[in-house]
Amino acid sequence: MYALPYVILMRVHQAAITARRRSRSWHYLAWSAVAGVLASLMIALGASIVLLLWGVGLWWFSIPMAGFMILPVIASPLARHLFVPLGWHRVGYYAGLLSRPGDDAPAYGLCVAAWAFAHRPSPAAEAWIARRRDARKPLGDGEVVVTALVAAGRGDADTARPLLRSVAMLIEDHPAVRELAGEWLATDAAERGAWSELASDALAARWPATPLTYFLEGVACCRIGSAGAPSPSELRARWLLAPYRGTTRGLLEVPVVAAPPPAPTEAVALAPDAGSLEPAPVDGGPLPRAVAAHLAFRSHDPSANRLAATVRAWDAALADGATHGWLARRALELDAPLGAVDRALREVTAAITDELAHAAERARLGAPASQGPVGDGLARRLRHGRLDALETGFTRWSQRRHDGEAHAAIDEWREFIALQAAYDVAVEAGGTELRRLAFPHAFSTGSNMAAWLWNARNEYALSHAISKWLLAEALAVGDTEAIELGHRNCGLHVPHRLGKPG
Amino acid sequence: MSIVDNPFFVLGLSPDASRIEIEREAQKLLGMLELAFEGAQSYDTPLGPQPRTAEAVRAAVAALRDPYRRLIAELWVRNAPPIRRTAPPAAHRAPVLTGLRRALGWRP
Numbered sequence: 252m253y254a255l256p257y258v259i260l261m262r263v264h265q266a267a268i269t270a271r272r273r274s275r276s277w278h279y280l281a282w283s284a285v286a287g288v289l290a291s292l293m294i295a296l297g298a299s300i301v302l303l304l305w306g307v308g309l310w311w312f313s314i315p316m317a318g319f320m321i322l323p324v325i326a327s328p329l330a331r332h333l334f335v336p337l338g339w340h341r342v343g344y345y346a347g348l349l350s351r352p353g354d355d356a357p358a359y360g361l362c363v364a365a366w367a368f369a370h371r372p373s374p375a376a377e378a379w380i381a382r383r384r385d386a387r388k389p390l391g392d393g394e395v396v397v398t399a400l401v402a403a404g405r406g407d408a409d410t411a412r413p414l415l416r417s418v419a420m421l422i423e424d425h426p427a428v429r430e431l432a433g434e435w436l437a438t439d440a441a442e443r444g445a446w447s448e449l450a451s452d453a454l455a456a457r458w459p460a461t462p463l464t465y466f467l468e469g470v471a472c473c474r475i476g477s478a479g480a481p482s483p484s485e486l487r488a489r490w491l492l493a494p495y496r497g498t499t500r501g502l503l504e505v506p507v508v509a510a511p512p513p514a515p516t517e518a519v520a521l522a523p524d525a526g527s528l529e530p531a532p533v534d535g536g537p538l539p540r541a542v543a544a545h546l547a548f549r550s551h552d553p554s555a556n557r558l559a560a561t562v563r564a565w566d567a568a569l570a571d572g573a574t575h576g577w578l579a580r581r582a583l584e585l586d587a588p589l590g591a592v593d594r595a596l597r598e599v600t601a602a603i604t605d606e607l608a609h610a611a612e613r614a615r616l617g618a619p620a621s622q623g624p625v626g627d628g629l630a631r632r633l634r635h636g637r638l639d640a641l642e643t644g645f646t647r648w649s650q651r652r653h654d655g656e657a658h659a660a661i662d663e664w665r666e667f668i669a670l671q672a673a674y675d676v677a678v679e680a681g682g683t684e685l686r687r688l689a690f691p692h693a694f695s696t697g698s699n700m701a702a703w704l705w706n707a708r709n710e711y712a713l714s715h716a717i718s719k720w721l722l723a724e725a726l727a728v729g730d731t732e733a734i735e736l737g738h739r740n741c742g743l744h745v746p747h748r749l750g751k752p753g
Numbered sequence: 754m755s756i757v758d759n760p761f762f763v764l765g766l767s768p769d770a771s772r773i774e775i776e777r778e779a780q781k782l783l784g785m786l787e788l789a790f791e792g793a794q795s796y797d798t799p800l801g802p803q804p805r806t807a808e809a810v811r812a813a814v815a816a817l818r819d820p821y822r823r824l825i826a827e828l829w830v831r832n833a834p835p836i837r838r839t840a841p842p843a844a845h846r847a848p849v850l851t852g853l854r855r856a857l858g859w860r861p
Contacts, residue, residue: 369860442853585820
């Protein structure tokens with residue numbers, strides 16, 4: 252008699268949570284309210300049944316009924332506010348299992364365990380989590396998130412960040428696991444003040460949002476004044492829905508900024524970045540202008556605009572007849588050896604190119620389009636250096652297949668995402684030309700590795716993610732053969748734990 | 754050789770300085786550095802003050818004795834903007850909310 256209404260409430264509650272995960276509008280708040288009311292009803296119904304059973308003397312039956320009807324509803328908040336802060340990784344794991352997170356509950360349970368580990372790291376807890384993670388094959392999003400949270404627990408946020416972001420590439424999709432990944436990334440971005448990154452995640456709806464993520468995304472959109480920023484009342488509603496309201500109250504009082512300035516026009520892009528502490532326009536010819544641009548580039552955060560301005564200024568200065576004339580005259584006055592002018596120009600060009608190339612590498616900037624000794628040298632150096640580094644990395648990765656040196660699946664994944672990040676950085680900096688040059692080698696090694704991971708290692712999700720990335724790159728560079736192979740590989744059914752067709 | 758380690762800035766001289774002036778200034782600076790005079794401990798450049806050492810002074814004199822190296826030093830220093838007597842202001846960065854992740858239930 253009581254079971255049927257409870258089961259109906261449970262199903263509707265799960266449907267409300269699922270619907271909430273798909274939304275980032277006012278529906279999110281509505282579905283959250285519905286889910287909250289339903290959870291309260293389930294607890295009330297469960298508690299009344301337990302009390303009734305206890306009252307009629309069936310106390311021995313009331314205990315499992317409490318476990319079935321009340322615990323699943325409160326397991327998730329209990330884990331977040333009690334087991335995780337206490338660092339109880341095992342209890343957290345079982346709370347995750349009990350909280351009915353959907354199919355394949357152990358994936359979520361392990362993530363909660365890793366979250367708890369982060370609060371009280373110990374070698375024993377790490378070994379316990381790693382043993383359970385490694386027993387789960389093939390690799391899926393749960394295992395990657397667990398690894399990332401364990402890395403975060405050890406204080407290695409720089410490892411955790413790309414690992415969590417890489418989850419979006421995997422076909423296996425545990426919504427509850429991805430909510431945790433999204434929340435970690437949101438709090439991390441908020442701590443770093445990376446509001447644009449967080450707003451971009453919100454606009455792309457990369458992760459199903461927890462109430463805390465949803466609130467932080469709203470703050471981010473308000474801070475950068477992006478489209479879709481919530482109104483003050485909606486932001487307050489999000490805040491009310493999220494946990495840790497005492498901590499996040501301060502974020503509510505952030506002034507909502509105006510819309511971001513328009514993208515720079517070509518004329519602006521040629522000049523060093525506006526708004527920075529630049530020297531006033533320099534009179535006196537191309538060489539003083541080049542030195543001033545160089546010093547401005549050195550004394551501020553490197554940017555593509557500043558680099559372009561500096562390179563163009565140097566190319567103009569070094570090609571200028573006045574510079575050559577002054578050098579020749581002064582070389583005579585100083586009694587410099589024969590050929591000193593050409594040698595000085597070569598040395599200055601090499602020194603400037605070297606310094607700008609180092610700065611561009613560090614800041615992951617591309618070579619600006621500029622015809623001249625500095626522009627050409629910089630483009631050549633950046634392109635060759637990046638291509639060589641990429642080819643070495645991909646070759647080393649695929650070499651393991653021939654050497655029979657099989658790493659754990661998670662390590663294969665980490666190596667792939669490191670290579671992919673290096674490739675993306677190089678392509679972003681080097682443009683389409685470098686992309687076309689880098690793709691064939693990446694495609695050949697990546698395809699072989701994807702086939703090996705699928706056929707020999709049964710790592711289907713991993714292999715599929717690599718194939719999907721290669722297909723996207725093939726489409727970007729227009730490689731017909733690679734596109735055809737990519738479509739064939741990506742069209743394969745990918746077996747994974749959630750059982751849905753891939 | 755560029756701006757911050759330019760021999761003329763290290764010695765605090767103009768690019769028109771003669772060889773005799775360069776040698777005399779270097780000897781004076783070396784003596785002041787030996788006696789740890791506060792005024793000799795740093796030199797001004799367009800990118801702000803830099804620490805001055807006896808090795809840097811000796812290297813600067815050696816560079817300016819070579820006509821070719823002096824030519825390159827002059828190329829930079831004659832076209833440099835005015836020197837700056839204070840360190841440049843730090844670049845503006847987005848404020849970091851240290852400890853927020855921890856306060857929101859995530860470690861580290």
